Amino acid sequence: MTARLRDYGIVLAVATLVAALSLSTDTFLTPGNLVNLLDQAVVVGLLTCGMTICVICGVFDLSASAVLAVSAIVAVVVTERAGVPLGYAAAVATGGLLGTLNGVVVVVTRVHSFIATLALSIVHRGLALVITGGAIVYPGPERLESFQSLSWPTVLGGVTGSSLLLLAVAVVTSAALARTTFGRRVYAVGGNPTAAWLSGIGVRSIRVGVFAVSGICAALAGLVLAARGGSAQSDMGTLLELTAIAAAVIGGTSILGGQGAVWRGMVGVLILTLIGNGFNLLGWNATYRPIVEGTLILAAVSLDYALRHGKRSTSSLP
Helix, strand or coil: CHHHHHHHHHHHHHHHHHHHHHHHCCCCCCHHHHHHHHHHHHHHHHHHHHHHHHHHCCCCCCCHHHHHHHHHHHHHHHHHHHCHHHHHHHHHHHHHHHHHHHHHHHHHHCCCHHHHHHHHHHHHHHHHHHHHCCCCECCCHHHHHHHHHHHCECCCCCCEHHHHHHHHHHHHHHHHHHHCHHHHHHHHHHHCHHHHHHCCCCHHHHHHHHHHHHHHHHHHHHHHHHHHHCCECCCCCCCHHHHHHHHHHHCCCCCCCCCCCHHHHHHHHHHHHHHHHHHHHHCCCHHHHHHHHHHHHHHHHHHHHHHHHHHHHHHCCC
16 A cells, blocks of 8 residues: 555656646647756666665665766766777776775775765765866867767657666666566665575675666766766766655655665656756746755655554554
8 A cells, every 4th residue: 555655646746747737838748848858857867776776775875976977077088098989888887886886885884875975975076076187078079079979869759869878777777676686685675684684685795786786877877967068077966966865755765775666766857857847937936946846855755754654553553
């Protein structure tokens, strides 16, 4: 019943937003706006794919946007020296390595992931600053066009390559959670790490694994941002990990771990994107947008607590 309420609630919220925007504006359902809507969701969506897996596992990755910046910078630097394919590959490898490093630090030091990754985000931002020297880095003119190919429209009604990338990553991470041993262990560790350890699950290795996934997703988000602007810098993507956590929670992923799904996180991203798109189309003062989003996040967390508390109370009855 709890899962159904979460599922139906977020689907109903999206349907209500879509209906309201469709009736209140003439431009919402136009192909151009829908393509733009998808494109706006890509960067946060990629981060949310990794963040959802982390939150389900019971950890937080507050270094995701810093990993995004370092990976984007590496992509530009390697592209300039070795070409676009190697630049893209180097960015993904960098994200995976930094994510793995985050996980190792968390499990070895036993510092709460919230604090550990917050500290590591400062380290990674410092690394980005060292690599760039505080400057904006660009690929050479002869490679700029191909470097930006990820942001080009495709033959699918103008949908960009980055939007298709988000779809692919969402499908892969959803399948990994729902249909693999790794996914089942992620839920087990997030739900009760002690019970998972007693049943023979390598809790530490699973936690390192989810941080590695988050790092790869952050690297892909960095590639999208760098491709759009044709450049990278040390402060790009600042605080986007908080938006990703918000999207995961709004979508119904429990902040306490053990419950959630990537598709729910994608619905959370869609809700936030629809709110932003609605403010633009309706000409509302964007100053009030954070108030709406913050209220929505608080409501989602409160609902999660209420559902869990109610479930525990019911299970404790004789």
